[in-house]
Amino acid sequence: MVFYKTEEEIELIRQSALILSKAHGEIALLIKEGVSTATLDKRAEEFINDNGAVPSFKNYNGFPYSLCISVNSTVVHGMPGNYILNDGDVISVDAGVYYKGFHSDCAYTHAVGEVSEEVAQLLTVTKESLYRGIDKAVVGSRIGDVGFAIQQYAESFGYGVVRELVGHGIGKSLHESPEVPNYGKRGQGLRLQDGLVLAIEPMINLGTRYIVQEDDGWTIRTRDNKPSAHFEHTVVIRKDKAEVLTTFDYIDKVKNQ
Template sequence: MITTKTPSEIIKMRDAGAVVRDTLLMIEEYIKPGVTTKELDMKIEEFIRKAGAVPSFKNYNGFPASSCISIDEVVVHGIPSDRELKSGEIVSVDVGAILKGFHGDAARTFEVGEVDEDKRKLIEVTKQSFFEGIRQARDGRRLGDIGHAIQEYCESRGYGVVREMAGHGIGRHMHEDPIIPNYGVAGMGVPIKKGYTLAIEPMITLGNPAIRINRYDGWTCSTADGKPSAHYENTILITGDEPEILTL
């Protein structure tokens, strides 16, 4: 069931979104060669808890950390470890927080040191595809319009759009209906209505969009061909006009 948020719920969603936004702004300063992903995760958890919120990823279906930190070919759900960041890598940080019973969810891909042109372009296209997608996220449009806009923007530039993972509704639960694929047919799917809060998250790869999930941890999702991938996510609120981005 897709839930429409009331004005008082929207205020709480804005507060939760602000915590996630501030966490991502804070962690950007720590992304340097030599730092381990576990250290970054600890900083994220500390920051979220200091803000009075709870990291929503921790123990979510058994996920062992407060954030997903995915390096290069890891698309999403990278588990923080003792692995050090190296110059030339791209790292995506996905953060979620619960404040006053409501969730905020966002992700960014950062550059570590000096990265090559291909990776820089990948990050840029991923970010821009999100904005192309939310241009369609208006009252009266359909979910297929969002997916189609993202797919069209990325595939016309030669990038791959991951099919197996998708965006989602968000609110009292992190994953609510509807599922929002980053591909689709314009004019198809569930109608978008005012008051919906959605997490839209294009996951774009430099090569083939096929992915595989690590069979040992059950989480780490990497590209099958080992090529880099980027992720950009924000929680948005559907209004009568332009959507409001709650985590930016």
């Protein structure tokens, strides 16, 4: 069942998304060579709790952490731990916030120190593919239009678009209908209406689109062990242009210091 949000509900998601966006900025401050992924997770949980909210991911279906931290060939659902960041790594930080009854969801992939030109391009293209998808997330479009825009752009660079993992509706539950694939055909799927809130999240691989799941039951890696990138925003469907509730501004502020 698809839930359309009232303006009052959207305002609460907007508040949740602001806490989440600021949390991403706090995490970005710590991302550098020599820092453990557990340190990032601890800081995120502290910041979210200090702002009167709860990390959406912690204990979700048994997941034990506040962040999904996915390094290099890990696509999504990587677990924070003792791994120490190295120069040249790429690290996807995926986080959610639950505040006043509503969830928000946002992801960003960071370069640690200096990365290769081909990896830097992967990050740039994946981020751009997110915004190309968002451009199609307007009243009257269909889910397939969003996925097609992402897929067409990413594949034009020869990248692999992950198909087994998708974006989703979001609100009172972290994952709601509809699913939002990062591939698709124009004119197909659910017709988008005002008040639908979606988490759009392209997961794009430098090599093949194929993935494998690790024995821990969570970690998803690229089959060919090449790097992957992941960017995500929580957005509201509107008439002429989607309203983006999460923001990368706090991350950009850190990167531009």
